[in-house]
Amino acid sequence: MSCECGRATATTRAERKTLRIALVLNATMFVVGMAAGLWAQSNGLMADALDMLTDATAYALGLMAATRGIRFKQYSARWTGATLMLLSVGIIGDVVRRFLFGSEPLGTAMVGFSLLSLCVNVTVLRMLAKYRGGEVHMRASWICTRADVVANFGVLASGLVVLATGWRYADLVVGVAIAIYVAKEAAEIWREALNPAERSSALSER
Numbered sequence: 001m002s003c004e005c006g007r008a009t010a011t012t013r014a015e016r017k018t019l020r021i022a023l024v025l026n027a028t029m030f031v032v033g034m035a036a037g038l039w040a041q042s043n044g045l046m047a048d049a050l051d052m053l054t055d056a057t058a059y060a061l062g063l064m065a066a067t068r069g070i071r072f073k074q075y076s077a078r079w080t081g082a083t084l085m086l087l088s089v090g091i092i093g094d095v096v097r098r099f100l101f102g103s104e105p106l107g108t109a110m111v112g113f114s115l116l117s118l119c120v121n122v123t124v125l126r127m128l129a130k131y132r133g134g135e136v137h138m139r140a141s142w143i144c145t146r147a148d149v150v151a152n153f154g155v156l157a158s159g160l161v162v163l164a165t166g167w168r169y170a171d172l173v174v175g176v177a178i179a180i181y182v183a184k185e186a187a188e189i190w191r192e193a194l195n196p197a198e199r200s201s202a203l204s205e206r
Contacts, residue, residue: 015066015134018131019141023056025124026052026055026056026059030056033046033117034049036113039106042159043094043098044114044158047151047174047175048155050091051182057083062137075193078190078193080144081140084144084185085182087182088179095176099172107166114155114156124145124148125145125149140192140193143185147181154174158171
């Protein structure tokens, strides 16, 4: 029994260390990304930066949940999913605003920041990969980061299109695509959080 408790404690410490690093990286990238998005007039960049903020929130919730019971971890994952869904709605609203009032996104800034953001998110995703089949709060963090990586590729592609052609609507198209994908990830997190006890039992039997 003491061996099992010691192993669980070590796992919890490792989870918390990973989440703390991920939280600092994403909070920093949110500030940098929002500044870049406002300067570059890019919906895609701002959506990506807001996704970073959502991830930072998910990591903070995960930190609080790490030493709590299964019910708290379930609520933590649900809040993460709800935050992602709100983000999706906000992105769509900004796309509509920029479509109606116009914008001139800067392709160079979009490409530069998306590459930096991609490096950060791939690093965090690799750190969280070992927990992807674990408890619900850690899986929610992994799903959020996976969504960021996909968003980074989308912003990079739209930045290259804007840079090569000047077609500003590429930025808006990617903004809508990111919003849809984020909503899908939110739904997945909610499904995962419905009954984490059963999921943990199934994983332990494998």
